Amino acid sequence: MRWQGRGGLAAWTLATGMALVGMPAQAQRLGLLEAVQLDGQLVYKLPPGGGKxxxxxxEVTGGALYQRLQRESNEGLLRTLLAMDAAAQRTAGVxxxxxxxxxxxxxxxxxxxxxxxxxxxxGEQWQAEPYVDLPVDEASVEDGGFEEIFAHELGHVFLRRLxxxxxxxxxxxxxxxPVVTDEATAFDEGFATHMQGLVRRYTHNARLRAFDQGLRWKPLTSLWQSNTDxxxxxxxxxxxxxxxAQLPITGTDALRLRRDLSSMFDRSRLKNGNQMLASEGFIATVFYQAQLTGAEGESTLPARYQPLFDALRQLNGQPLKPSTHLLPALVQATPDAALRKSLAHWLVNxxxxATVRPTLSQQVAQLAERGQLGDMEAFVAGLKPLRxxxxxxxxxxxxxxARLTAGLAESIWLLNAASPIEAGKDKLPLTLDLNTAEAEHLRTLPGVGPATAAKLVASREQYGPFRSLVDFCERGELPPGTATLLEQMREAALAAGPYSRE
Incomplete structure (x- = not known):
């Protein structure tokens, strides 16, 4: 994940040294690295056997930053995070x-x-290990920004190991x-994001706690997109x-961006099941609730996460594909009965x-509408039976x-080279899944104008996901020949294959 800026928050004072009950006397070691440079350029070598x-x-073994990180490794929440990484390594068979x-x-x-x-x-020894690549200085350690971002990236490391x-x-x-992407990206990023929630709950950092409680608010800075996110x-x-469901940011330009980045939500409408599993925010919510609800304390976290680590390792043995519904697959692969039940309950609730019985989530949306309008009689009448x-x-x-995927459909990916998107410094062709795309995305397809796009989204909400390109064309009453063009886009998406993210 890309983060903006080194310091993020203002400086903070360290919490007093605090031993963690039940933690090992010798904490897992944090190895601080710096890049080797030659004539001002970073040095790279091919790994054994070739490749990128x-x-x-x-390794850095001295200096003020090194000493500060060592203190955090022995006294702060970082000690627990490192213990969790040691547990992940053991689970991976190291x-x-x-x-x-x-x-x-x-x-x-x-x-x-x-x-x-x-x-x-x-000399130089090859290390096949995952590592966190992150700018860090004493100010970012002081203000808690390092702790939170490091935990996010360490979540990715856990997945790379397990x-x-x-x-x-x-x-x-x-x-x-808020962006709906695909299930693989959402699973990866959602798992990492829930680790930020862990830090916000257990941090020893007084300034990060104050920031989390809204006590360090500054005018205008919260309006910048990365801060909002x-x-x-x-x-x-x-x-x-x-x-x-999101409400697009008002305006007539950059329609897809106004939909994707909107921080406004309609509490009376729900995403469909495919969209939820392709939302990193939703995936983060499931992991956050399943892992931290009822957590007894910081020192119990390595043991608490062990069943989940075992489940991730078990999932790794499955024949995973881009089309795999990963969160339901994790539930099925979980060997620990208590965790399996907890994950299933949190996912459904x-x-x-939505992933099991879309008609039920439609009833919930109807109840939500009455609730948002303050219709007490209708809301109370529907509450008990829906619960x-x-x-x-x-x-x-x-x-x-296996029931967890009963309300889902296969993704139908199309690649539209005529509608590029900006990804960092690059421009990439738009890829969209007909079962998660909103009207702003569907409007980029041939033969699909604003009215038709709205009609297709409404059809998907009322009658469920599209089962094929033919189903999509028939429900949208698209012009003759459109199916052929869309099939070419489908073939182009398959030919381009999955997208490798940093």
């Missing part, structure tokens, strides 16, 4: 636990990467907390906002049954997790 060039790095590597990067951003050359006195077969998805749209991901995750149905559905899904 990897950076040459050296015999000799390696340090948790952190590269102090030059460029802004945060990434989870794998593989580097470690330069030492004896779920190396995680597929890549077809969406090329830059991801963000940062706080939306936390508040939206806690409030289950991402289950709701938080989605209001009962949801509870029954959740119990059935816990007993038979």
């Amino acid at each position: 060039p990897a950076p040459v790095l050296r 015999q000799n636990i390696q340090p948790t590597w952190l590269l102090n990067a030059e460029e802004d951003g945060g990434f989870a990467r794998r593989g580097f050359w470690l330069r030492g006195k004896g 779920l190396p077969h995680l597929p890549e998805g077809y969406s090329r749209t830059p991801h963000g907390s 940062r706080e939306l991901r936390l508040q939206g995750m806690r409030q289950n906002l991402f289950v709701h 938080l989605s209001y049954g 009962s149905e949801l509870a029954k559905l959740a119990d059935q899904a816990a007993d038979d997790p």
Whole structure:
């Protein structure tokens, strides 16, 4: 995930040293790395066996920043995060636990990467380990920004260790907390985001706690998109906002962007099941509730996460594809009965049954509309029977997790080279899934104008997802010949294949 800026928040004072009850006396080691440069240029070498060039790095073992990070590793929440990484390594089958590597990067951003050359006195040794690539300085450690972003990227590292077969998805749209992309991207980013929620709950950092409580608000800064996204991901995750349909930002330009990045939600409308599983915000909500509801304390986190780590490792043994519904697949693969039941219950309840029985989530949307209007009589009358149905559905899904995908459809990916999107410095062709795309995306297709796009979305909401291109064309009453053009776009998407994200 890309992050803007080094410091994010203002400086903060360290919490007093605090031993964690039940934690090992010797904490997992944080290895601080810096890039080796030659004539001002970063040095890269091909890994053993060839492939993409990897950076040459050296370990930092002194200096003020190093000392500060060592204090955090022994006294702060970072100690628990490192213990969780040690548990992830053991679950992945690592015999000799390696340090948790952190590269102090030059460029802004945060990434989870794998593989580097470690330069030492004896030469350069290949390390096939994942590592966090993140700018860090004393100010970012002081203000808690480092702790939160590092936890997010460490979530990616956990997945790289435990779920190396995680597929890549077809969406090329830059991801963000409110953006619907694809299930693989949403699973990866959603898991990482829920780790930020863990930090906000257990941080020792007084300034980060104050920021989380809204006590460090400054005029205008919250209006910048990356700042909006940062706080939306936390508040939206806690409030289950991402289950709701977005309201596009008002305006006539950049329509897709106004839909994708909108932080406004219609509490009386729900996303469909396919959209929810392609939303990193929704995935984060499920992991956050399943893992942190009822958590007894910080020191219990490594043990609490062990069943989930086991489940991720089990999922890694499945034949995963871009079309795999990953969160339901994780529930099915979970060997721990208690965790399997918990995940199934949270998925059904938080989605209001959308992945299992879309007609039930439609009833929830109708109730939500009455609730938003303050219609007490209608709301109370519908509350008890819907709660009962949801509870029954959740119990059935816990007993038979295969039910979790009963309300879903296969993705139908199209590639539209005529509608490029900006992804960082690159321009990429738009890829869209007919079962998650909104009207603003559908309008980019041949033969689909504003009225037809609205009609197709309404049809999908009322009658369920599209089962094929033919179904899509018939329900939209598209002009003759359009099916052929869309089939070409379908073939182009398959030929281009999944998109590899940083």
